[in-house]
Amino acid sequence: QVQLVESGGGLVQPGGSLRLSCAASESIFRFRAMAWYRQAPGKQRELVATIISSGTTTYADSVKGRFTISRDNAKNTVYLKMNSLKPEDTAVYYCNAVLGTYNYWGQGTQVTVSS
Numbered sequence: 001q002v003q004l005v006e007s008g009g010g011l012v013q014p015g016g017s018l019r020l021s022c023a024a025s026e027s028i029f030r031f032r033a034m035a036w037y038r039q040a041p042g043k044q045r046e047l048v049a050t051i052i053s054s055g056t057t058t059y060a061d062s063v064k065g066r067f068t069i070s071r072d073n074a075k076n077t078v079y080l081k082m083n084s085l086k087p088e089d090t091a092v093y094y095c096n097a098v099l100g101t102y103n104y105w106g107q108g109t110q111v112t113v114s115s
Helices: none
Strands: 004-007 010-012 018-024 033-039 046-052 057-059 067-072 077-082 091-099 102-105 109-113
Touching (some): 004 091, 046 067, 057 067
Parallel strands (some): 010 109
Antiparallel strands (some): 004 018, 018 077, 033 046, 033 091, 091 109
16 A cells, blocks of 8 residues: 655745755655645535656646746655645645555645745
8 A cells, every 4th residue: 555645744934945856665666656636625526736757747837937846756756846835725635646546545644934
């Protein structure tokens, strides 16, 4: 059973930065893709950023230019660096991994952007 553990969330002022981490229980080389999603109160979960096995990355328009997804294969960890944070970025952020036809999810980490 694949386990994903997120960390790095917290409270930050508008304009600030955070880096989220997602540690996988096995080699991330196995995953076809890994991604970060977020879900704000009363809203549907939305895709924020994706990194596929080739290293290609994609981003939601709302975070393009501010967020960067990356990975450290040796640590089996995927990161989401978030800069210029806005109140509308407030959400629970979830790590996702695709292995074959299965989707695996972490437990989520809360990010709150507020002054």
